[in-house]
Amino acid sequence: MSGKFTDVEFMICQSARAVGDSSTVFVGYGMPQIAMILAQRLYAPDIIQVYEYGAIGPEVATPFRRNMMADARNSYRSYCWTDMNSMMAYAQAGFIDYGVLGAAQIDPFGNINSTMIGGTYERPGKRFTGSGGGNEVASLCWRTLLLMNHQKRRFLPKIDYITSPGYLDGSPGARERAGLPAGTGPSRVITSIAAFDFNPESTRMRLVALRDGVTKDGVLAEMEFEPEVADTIEPIEPPRPEELEMLRTDIDPDRVIIGRVK
């Protein structure tokens, strides 16, 4: 969509408002990094960002540098520096409240794909990076936020490859039965036109909020599966001037993640 802000800015601002202060947040690569820096700067000064490479509680220095994770800026003014096995253990032992991840494809139960599309596993049509730390984040954090650019081809009844777990086949207790930690799972899907939660009964994605100027039918038309729809649909507040100012001036002045309004 066009307007006064980019789709990515819209998603980032939504995400930044979705995590509580004084919570621990396992931050994925790329867009989630920017979103959590914004959250910390504006809404959640005592958020504890944690990164798979061993930084706990950094105040990430900006401007954000493209592709960079684990460098001095990313690790700046942390409470603790450790290593990957420790970080995954923190999540596994129940210390991490949120995970924030992006993905290429998602299904109705919040399973996500960042590995491959088309072809076979041995000869994929299009190969991506694979899990990275995403599988751990989606498996082990209490709640996971998923950031998805809203395109029809990304919202599928069945995705090509389940890289990281949502509610698996959607049957009651599917995650626990597979051996994943009890009481975990995706809690919200934030897209460029809408927001979804998961119906606790069915564990299916449920439309709960819409971007200004977007209708329910407009969203459904942009998905290959039909999500549940909440009784009350809230409007999503567009990016606030102070959010855009912070993003464009301090966090990502080169617009490597947020892009430019066309």
Add this chain to the structure above:
Amino acid sequence: MEILEKGQGEVRLWDVDEARAWMRENKTRKLIDKVTDEHDAVERFVSDGDYLSYDLSSMVRGPMSLEREICRQRKKDLWIAAKFTLLDTSILVGGGCVSKIDVGFAGLGRPLFKAIEDGRVKTIDWSNGTLALRHKAAAMGVPFLPVRSLAGTDTFKHSGAMVVQDPYTKKRITVVPAVYPDAAIIHVNQCDVHGNCRIFGPSISPVETAMASKRVIVSTEELIPTEEIKRNPGLTTLPYFLVDAVVVAPWGGHPGTTPGYYTYDAENLDEFFAARDDAGVKKYLDKYVYGVKDHYEYLQLIGIERLTRLCENETIREGYRP
């Protein structure tokens, strides 16, 4: 322990007692001078067909000078552990050195993905966390470790993990096997001639990787006296007997960053990631890898002016110096 589910990914196992015996026989406890050049280190300790692990990476404190040397020596058929990685996999695959990748993160760049899509390189997908944990299992001298990720996904199916019944609680638990790399390459901040190493800053799994591997080459930004190590042993990350060779490599992580020392070289990285196909990668490798005889010639090619600027531009130093 009953096996309830089994991933289909290929795994190379090693008996824990054989591993122990190998470490006893081959990792000298003698305080010898292990300083050598990268050509000698890679020639002696990295062989065709080896399982290779590196630490750290993702353009941060990566053993880039050693990776370039592996390419220069045209090592073949390596099976690599791509845990938290961006540039390394692309360079080693681009150099034709790799036949299999244990994927934590397969990045980055279209030519690497194309090599996988074409079936020129085989992938076995795990996750960053489980790959690091497999190194930890080997480092602990145990055959496998339990973990609560992977389960229920295609990532599990294509990995070599298993789901078993926990003998205590009877619940399902995923287990991942130890991985014993034939060779590890690790870039460190400071090191003495025997291989006592200091790493400053957060990291992936340098200790586990060094303890798990049959042979360990470290490249170091600075060589320091053993007396310095003894004065502040709390700063030692790797004790010397884990290390087989020490290569002095200032700016060894270039074009990536070594935090607190120098920032990354955006211009050079752009040049690499601009490569959209194998010809583009070859052009980069011809210039920066095959076109120079060693790391010092590489540094001359990059130029002292730019290297100095990268140091000046690394303005955040807190935590990276003793």
